[in-house]
Amino acid sequence: MRRTTAKAPAAAPRTAAAGADFPRSAPAAVPAEVPAGSPAGTPAGPPVDTTPRQRLQTEFPFELPRGYVDESGTVHRDGVMRLSTARDELIPLRDVRVQENPAYLSVVLLGRVITRLGTLAMVHDGVVENMFASDLAFLQDFYRQINAEGHTRAAVECPHCSEPFEVELGGSRLGES
Numbered sequence: 001m002r003r004t005t006a007k008a009p010a011a012a013p014r015t016a017a018a019g020a021d022f023p024r025s026a027p028a029a030v031p032a033e034v035p036a037g038s039p040a041g042t043p044a045g046p047p048v049d050t051t052p053r054q055r056l057q058t059e060f061p062f063e064l065p066r067g068y069v070d071e072s073g074t075v076h077r078d079g080v081m082r083l084s085t086a087r088d089e090l091i092p093l094r095d096v097r098v099q100e101n102p103a104y105l106s107v108v109l110l111g112r113v114i115t116r117l118g119t120l121a122m123v124h125d126g127v128v129e130n131m132f133a134s135d136l137a138f139l140q141d142f143y144r145q146i147n148a149e150g151h152t153r154a155a156v157e158c159p160h161c162s163e164p165f166e167v168e169l170g171g172s173r174l175g176e177s
Helices: 086-094 096-100 102-113 125-129 133-147
Strands: 059-069 075-082 114-117 153-157 164-168
Touching (some): 059 133, 086 096, 086 102, 096 102, 102 133
Antiparallel strands (some): 059 075
């Protein structure tokens, strides 16, 4: 008679407080045999939460209306922007260019959160400052949309006819109040 050991269970779903994603420690060793008198199939430990968790989307693809033209004449239109962090919004405030000209804040900020643009090896504020004005305006609006839970519109109702409609709340440039 051949004796085999039980295999460790597949990775169990993680449970965490308030949706945080904590690293999971190594699984405990599983006994090779079930002791006599123990009911087979009895789960060890507390029940595991098996409800599917919603993933937070942190990167968003975009296409520039005109496109960034690099020094070799290549046009780059497709890109990806990530959600902004508090650090992304605070660090540019220390930049001398922003202190001298507050309107430059949006250029530095967009240079931090655009993770990909066409085939460029790296996107930085120098790339953003050489974009066409229409592309810069597009990126400012796009930044506002993804960092304001996906939209900058509000549902309102006409005071005269009570017809519901939406209004765009965006409009000011990044870095301006």
